[in-house]
Amino acid sequence: MEVRVESSRLIKPIDCHPPPSTDRVHIVPLNVFDKVTMNLHVAVIFLFRPPPALPSNADFERGLAEALSSYREFAGRLVADGDGNPVIVLNDAGALFVEATADLPLPLEPSPALRRFLPSTDGGDAGDAVAQVQLTRFACGSLAVGFSWHHRVADGHGAGNFLVAWGFACRGIPFPPPFRDRSAVAVRREPLEIRFDHRNTEYYFNADDDGYNSPVDDDVAMVKVHFTPEFVAYLRTESEAPTKFEAVVAQLWRAATRARELSEREITHLVISVDGRRRMNPPLSSEYFGNLVLWAVPRSAAGDLVHQPLRHAASIIREEIAKLDAGYFQSFVDFANSGAVEAEKLVPAAEREGSALWPGLDVASWLRLPFSEVDFGGGRPFQVTPAYVPVEGLVAILPGEDGGVDAYVNMFDRYAENFRRFCRRSD
Missing domain, CATH: 3.30.559.10 (Chloramphenicol acetyltransferase-like domain)
Structure with a gap:
């Protein structure tokens, strides 16, 4: 029993929602909530039973490109600016998209084997991807969607909103745009009022x-x-x-x-x-x-x-x-x-x-x-x-x-x- 990777590529946003700046690469500084969280990728795995027809991998890819056009950060890269501060570069480099097949039985039991349903990267452009997806098709017709993202770019709620939007896009349903102004939620008071340790x-x-x-x-x-x-x-x-x-x-x-x-x-x-x-x-x-x-x-x-x-x-x-x-x-x-x-x-x-x-x-x-x-x-x-x-x-x-x-x-x-x-x- 094994998981076999069939293909791997980067998916870029389509241009239905242009980036905030067209004359230069747009930079999104991280706010204090982003900087204080875990500096690593986190992941979730979804299992779907075979209905009369699960979407094709091409449908998943098309929907992903559309969702990324609104959630541009997941198609960007997390880097340090000239002063060493972490920022997100909205360069549309793309999210990693991996296609795989498996002959494992379902449901999946909690174990280290779960990592086989998430993308494995060896560095380079793919390894730097903020968002990474693996679609694993089973012989029985079921599907595992493994999704990982860098925690400093979004928390679980934000990642969940993106996944719901991706699903809407796959089904041809409009979805609400995210509220993306990170500076608006982290404004300090004048004077400062620090009341806790x-x-x-x-x-x-x-x-x-x-x-x-x-x-x-x-x-x-x-x-x-x-x-x-x-x-x-x-x-x-x-x-x-x-x-x-x-x-x-x-x-x-x-x-x-x-x-x-x-x-x-x-x-x-x-x-x-x-x-x-x-x-x-x-x-x-x-x-x-x-x-x-x-x-x-x-x-x-x-x-x-x-x-x-x-x-x-x-x-x-x-x-x-x-x-x-x-x-x-x-x-x-x-x-x-x-x-x-x-x-x-x-x-x-x-x-x-x-x-x-x-x-x-x-x-x-x-x-x-x-x-x-x-x-x-x-x-x-x-x-x-x-x-x-x-x-x-x-x-x-x-x-x-x-x-x-x-x-x-x-x-x-x-x-x-x-x-x-x-x-x-x-x-």
């Missing part, structure tokens, strides 16, 4: 820090845990959580703490991505294309998580997320534009390296992302999965096919089975 949340001091360290040296398993609608309802009742996200994450946090066998006094934490589009004042358009995410960081002693009721974990999560209101986001903008980051040589916390987030978890919610709305002409995906990344502690929360919740959690192999068992416990 951003030096120890979004940034950290030690540039030589090797990142998070774990006492465990083991392979990382990607564990998928499904929470049925009934069990989610039970967790919400037990946790007194107003949202399914808070209830499920509280359960995952306790289960990971038990499975890892942390000492009772050890402090464990979560890093939860929080989308600021609806939290800004005034709220920002959902069509904003860029990054607008900061992080809530709940903390607790391991013993308190394990021995106290589930509502204890949920309340800590809820309180920390609630702190990230419009005032917090604006305080971050003021701090990041104050000159302190450069003067003190602060480093974005998202860039900390390491193969483990021990004893914490990094949680991304895909529950409200537009991924499940992607439709290229053959219906919506029957499975959406994050790509495998060999970093222990990564968590992605997705809608389940039955209305429940799917959680993809990276755990060391030696703890994976106990983690699954603790996730299902009702105490």
Whole structure:
């Protein structure tokens, strides 16, 4: 069983939406939200069952070119300007488009094998592509669409909007243009009003820090845990959580703490991505294309998580997320534009390296992302999965096919089975 690459090329935008400048290459500076996020590619894989007729690869290519004409950043390149600042060059160099075939069975199980459904680049023009696509056709007629993009160009919500637009273009349906003014969402106040400790949340001091360290040296398993609608309802009742996200994450946090066998006094934490589009004042358009995410960081002693009721974990999560209101986001903008980051040589916390987030978890919610709305002409995906990344502690929360919740959690192999068992416990 293998995945065979049949072709690879760059797809450029068509000219239905000309670039902002026609007399020179247009440069888009990154704002403070773009600069503070992860400096790497992230990926998602969509699986589609064969309807009477899935779109042809030529249809996908045509739709991609049309979508790129509005989302020009995904056809550009991320570079450093003369002063070393990261910028996006809208040069229409193109997105990478790979065609492949496979004789693997479906559905796909979480494992390192998932990387075969994403483009593999060897550098050069293709390796520099901000957006990269691989279409993998299966003998049964099903299709995998692997999509990766550079996180500094867009967050998950922005990438989801692009994918939905690509689907509209494939079906010949007009789609709304993105809101692309990155400078408008990161305007500092005069005078500055910095009310929170951003030096120890979004940034950290030690540039030589090797990142998070774990006492465990083991392979990382990607564990998928499904929470049925009934069990989610039970967790919400037990946790007194107003949202399914808070209830499920509280359960995952306790289960990971038990499975890892942390000492009772050890402090464990979560890093939860929080989308600021609806939290800004005034709220920002959902069509904003860029990054607008900061992080809530709940903390607790391991013993308190394990021995106290589930509502204890949920309340800590809820309180920390609630702190990230419009005032917090604006305080971050003021701090990041104050000159302190450069003067003190602060480093974005998202860039900390390491193969483990021990004893914490990094949680991304895909529950409200537009991924499940992607439709290229053959219906919506029957499975959406994050790509495998060999970093222990990564968590992605997705809608389940039955209305429940799917959680993809990276755990060391030696703890994976106990983690699954603790996730299902009702105490």
